[in-house]
Amino acid sequence: MTENDWVCRPCGLEKLPEPQGGPAIRLVDLVKALDGKKVLDGIDLDIPRQRITAVIGLSGAGKSVMLKHMIGLERPDAGRVLVDGVDLTRLSRPELYRIRRRFGMLFQGGALFDSLDVFENVAFPLREKTALGEAEIRERVHMRLAQVGLEGAGEKFPDELSGGMVRRAALARAMVMDPEILLLDEPTTGLDPIIRNSILSLICHMYHQHCFTMVMISHDIPDIFCWSHHVVVLHDGKVVLSAPAEEVFRSSDPFVRQLIHGDIAGPVHLM
C-alpha cells in the first residue's frame, strides 16, 4: 500500500479510515455472452473496500454488464461474484434480494420512476422495504434531498427535471437505504462540465460522510483520475489494468496511454 491509499485523492485533505477486511467485491473468472457475443471474457477483479473505484474503457467494453453482475442483475455463464465471500451466482431470489439491501445503484439515465414525483421516488425504497412511519420517511427523504441540493424539487416529476437534477435525485434514491456499496453507472455522462464537476464533488462529499465502497463507470478521462482512488481499465471483456489511480495514470501500457490521451493512433483502430 502506498501513501496515496491513506489520503483521499479527490480532496487530498482528510485521512481515510483503514478498511476492515479484504476486497468488498471479488469477480472470479467471470464469463458472459449476450446474443452470441462474449461481453465478459474471464474477468478477475478485486474491488477495494471503502474506496472509490473508477471503471474506464471504450464503449462496449463490457463495463455496464460487469457492474450489473456485481449486484446480481445479470447471471454469468461461468465464474463467480463474491460479495464479502458470498457467491451471488448461487443465491436464490429471496437471498439475493436480501443482500441487495446493502447496495445502492445509480443507473445511466437515472431510472427514476416516471409516475412518481422526486420525493416519492426517493421515498420508494423506504416505503417498500422498511416499516418506517410517514414522519420518519419524510425526515430521511428530506435529508437526502438536501444533501444533493434538491430541497425544493420534491414535488417535481422526472420529466420536469434537467439531466443533472435527474442524476442527483437518482443519487439521493440510491443512498436513501444507507447502503454499504454504491454502484454508479456513468453518473456524469451527457452533462456539461460544471454540472459534471458538481456531481463528482457531490459523490466525493457523500463518500467522506458515509465511506461507501464505490464503483463508478466513467468516460471523464482524465478528470476521473482526480476523483477516484483505484482505476480499472477494461477492454474487450478483459481487465487490462487494475491499480491505484496514480499508477494507472503513469502506466506505460500502450492501450491505457491511448485511452487516457484519446489518441486516434494506437493499438485500437476504430476506422
Next chain:
Amino acid sequence: MLALAEAIGTRVLRKIRAMGGMTIFLWASLSSAVAPPVPLRHVVKQVHFIGVKSLFVIVLTASFTGMVLGLQGYYTLRKFAAEGLLGSAVALSLIRELGPVLSALMVTGRAGSALTAEIGIMRIGEQIDALETMGIDPIRHLVSPRMLGALVSVPLLASIFDVIGILGGYLVGVKLLGLNQGVYFGQMEASVMLKDVSDGLLKSIAFGLIISWVCTFKGYHTARGAEGVSQSTTSAVVLSSVLVLIGDYLLTSVLL
C-alpha cells in the same frame, strides 16, 4: 436439405423456448398475485386504468353493436315472420359471443397497448432493473397488479357491454321498428339460460387473463430502445387479439 431442417429446427426450438418463458412468466405473476399481502392499492389503480377509462369506448361500441344487431336481426327474422325472436337473438349473441369478444378487443386496443408501452419504457429506462436492485420483485410490483386489474375489469366491462347492447337493440327494435316491448324482453327472458351468462362470464375472465398476460409479457421483455417499445406494443396488440379470437373458438367448442 439439412440446412432447411436445421433452420426449421432452430425456429421450432426458439418458439418452444418462448412459450416456456411465457408460461413461467404467467405462473410467476399469478402466484405472486395471490401471495399475501395482496397489493390492493395498486390493483385499484389498475382497475381504474383498465376498467374505468375503457368505459366510454365500451359503452359506445356496445350501443352501436346492439343497434346494428337489432337492425340486422329484424331484417333477417322478418323473412321467417319471426320478429318476435329479436330479443333472444340480440341477447344471446351479445351474452355468448359479442360482449366478451368485442370488449376484450376494445380493452386490448385501449389499455393493453398502454400496458405494454408503459412496462416497455420502464424496461428500457432501466426502471425495472432499478426495482430489482432495491430488492423489489418487479413481477410482483408491476405485473401482478395489472393482471388482477384486468381479471376484475374485463368481465365487468363485458357485462356492461351486454346490458348496453341489449338496450341498443331495444332502442332499434322496439322504439324504431315498432316491435312490442313485452315480446322483446319476454322472448329474451325465455331463451337466455344461466349457462349462457356463466359461459360468457367465463370467456371474458379468460380473455382478461390473455390480454394482461400477453401485454405485460411483451412489455417486460422489451429490448432495443424506443423502436423496441413500438415493436413490442404492436406485437402485443396483434398477438392478444389473435389469441382472444382463437381462445373464443376453443372455449365455445368446449363449453357448448
Next chain:
Amino acid sequence: MKRLNVETAVGLFVIAGILCLAWLSVKLGKLEFLESDTVPVIAEFSSVSGLKEGAAVEIAGVEVGKVVSIAEKDYKARVTMKLRSGIPLQEDAIASIRTRGLIGDRYVSLTPGASDRRIPPGGRIRETESAVDLEGILGQFIHGSAK
C-alpha cells in the same frame, strides 16, 4: 365539476358492472338464490321430444315453475319440475307438453283436476300428454289423404 378520485370511480365502476352482471344472471339467466320456496314434482311422458331443461311450467298460461331435469326411465321420459310452493296440485291434474308457436319453445302445461287429494312434494303427476309429434301428424294427414 370536481373530478372523481380514483377510488370512487373504481367503486362506481365495480358496482355498475356487478349490477349489470346481476341483471343478466338473475333476470335473464333466472339465477335463484333461494331454492327453498319451490316444490319438486315428477311426471312421466312417453315422449318429450324438444323439451329442454329450464323450460317453463305453466298453469293457465302463467309461469309457475320450470323443468329441472329430463331423464329416461323404462323407455319413458321422466321429467322433474320445480313449482312455486303454495300451488296445490290435485291428484288427477294433467301435465301436457305444448309448443309455443309453430317453431317455438316446448313447455309443460299443467291442467288442474277435480280430486280432493293433493300430490305431495316429490310426488308424481299420473295423467300426462306427450309432445305433439308434428311430423307424425303431417305424415298421417298426407298419407291419409293420399289413400
